[in-house]
Amino acid sequence: MRDLARLPKAHLHLHFTGSMRVPTLVDMAAAYNVRLPEALVDNDPLRLPATERGWFRFQRLYDAARACVRSEADMRRLVDEAAADDAAEGSRRLEIQVDPTSYAPFVGGITPAVEIVIDAARVASAAHGIEVGVIVAASRMKHPLDARTLARLAARHAGDGVGDVVGFGLSNDERRGDTSQFGPAFDIARRAGLAAVPHGGELLGPDHIGEVMRELVPDRIGHGVRAAEDERVLAAIVERGVALEVNPGSNIGLGVYAEASEVPLRTLVDAGALVALGADDPLLFGSRLVDQYEIARTAHGFTDTELAALAASSIRASRASESTRTRLLAEVDAWLLAPDPADAVDTHPARGTVTIG
Numbered sequence: 001m002r003d004l005a006r007l008p009k010a011h012l013h014l015h016f017t018g019s020m021r022v023p024t025l026v027d028m029a030a031a032y033n034v035r036l037p038e039a040l041v042d043n044d045p046l047r048l049p050a051t052e053r054g055w056f057r058f059q060r061l062y063d064a065a066r067a068c069v070r071s072e073a074d075m076r077r078l079v080d081e082a083a084a085d086d087a088a089e090g091s092r093r094l095e096i097q098v099d100p101t102s103y104a105p106f107v108g109g110i111t112p113a114v115e116i117v118i119d120a121a122r123v124a125s126a127a128h129g130i131e132v133g134v135i136v137a138a139s140r141m142k143h144p145l146d147a148r149t150l151a152r153l154a155a156r157h158a159g160d161g162v163g164d165v166v167g168f169g170l171s172n173d174e175r176r177g178d179t180s181q182f183g184p185a186f187d188i189a190r191r192a193g194l195a196a197v198p199h200g201g202e203l204l205g206p207d208h209i210g211e212v213m214r215e216l217v218p219d220r221i222g223h224g225v226r227a228a229e230d231e232r233v234l235a236a237i238v239e240r241g242v243a244l245e246v247n248p249g250s251n252i253g254l255g256v257y258a259e260a261s262e263v264p265l266r267t268l269v270d271a272g273a274l275v276a277l278g279a280d281d282p283l284l285f286g287s288r289l290v291d292q293y294e295i296a297r298t299a300h301g302f303t304d305t306e307l308a309a310l311a312a313s314s315i316r317a318s319r320a321s322e323s324t325r326t327r328l329l330a331e332v333d334a335w336l337l338a339p340d341p342a343d344a345v346d347t348h349p350a351r352g353t354v355t356i357g
Helices: 024-031 055-066 074-089 110-128 144-154 179-191 206-216 225-229 232-238 248-253 263-268 289-298 304-317 322-337
Strands: 009-015 091-097 130-141 165-171 195-200 220-223 243-246 275-277
Touching: 009 074, 009 220, 009 243, 009 275, 009 289, 024 074, 024 232, 074 091, 074 110, 074 130, 091 110, 091 165, 091 322, 110 130, 110 144, 144 165, 165 179, 165 220, 165 263, 165 304, 179 195, 195 206, 206 225, 206 232, 220 248, 225 232, 225 243, 225 263, 225 275, 232 248, 243 263, 243 304, 248 289, 263 275, 275 304, 289 304, 304 322
Parallel strands: 009 091, 091 130, 130 165, 165 195, 195 220, 220 243, 243 275
Antiparallel strands: none
């Protein structure tokens, strides 16, 4: 089997604080004399029976980690390390998501917070040989007018270059807030050419996905995995070409599914959905990007050809420039066409390959 860390791919669902390395969190906590929950530093924070996992435990731990990010230097460190970790796993394109309101008090406001992330993304891209774009996200826990303010800020930095803001998201607990009230913020973002990338369809089922589709008109849906429960919703996603940012490690960590084999990845792919695998919050879920491809391989039986197709889907669903997409798709083809290590000991005739670029 080919090395999945060498498979070129795009990473479209990674949260800013949730990308943090455990040693980095420990360093920052020590610097600010913050006492961390033990679950955040044992490298397996959500290893619980499925019935004991859930959003509120996750949110409590996430908030504890976020409270340790208190300076421009901290923010730059997170972006740099996220880019380095992604590059080491074969990611050629990272679109990192940040809600700047969480860090604004420490750096002089939401505008400086976004500009720090943008600048850090450009520096990290050059340092690690990866393109980093930025997604500005509003929170369902806050007033919809706050979302409009963030959408206008995101629009001022819109573009498809390295470090530019490429999308506008809506995150936090899907069960909170009135989805329709956030529609005007997405209208602002869409007029600026930003991708609409709200969360939906992980904690709540296909009815919620339908609401997100109707009210926010997404280009991608963060998660969306429960579309597999309704053929009509899934067919609408496929027909409209809405990409799904599927995060198996997150689904398991939150108890949406008890085991990796229960994540309906095969159902989504076989239906024709454009699926981009993501890690969501490695700090909390204990798994990074390559681990999601390993789940597809080991729990769902995806062949190297199918894994290459997943990587190609992630690239196509990204907001990279057309030239970058073309180049990265060619790199995926090259990975697939390279000799399979198993052929070195295979006495059978060479197997055929399929170009997917």
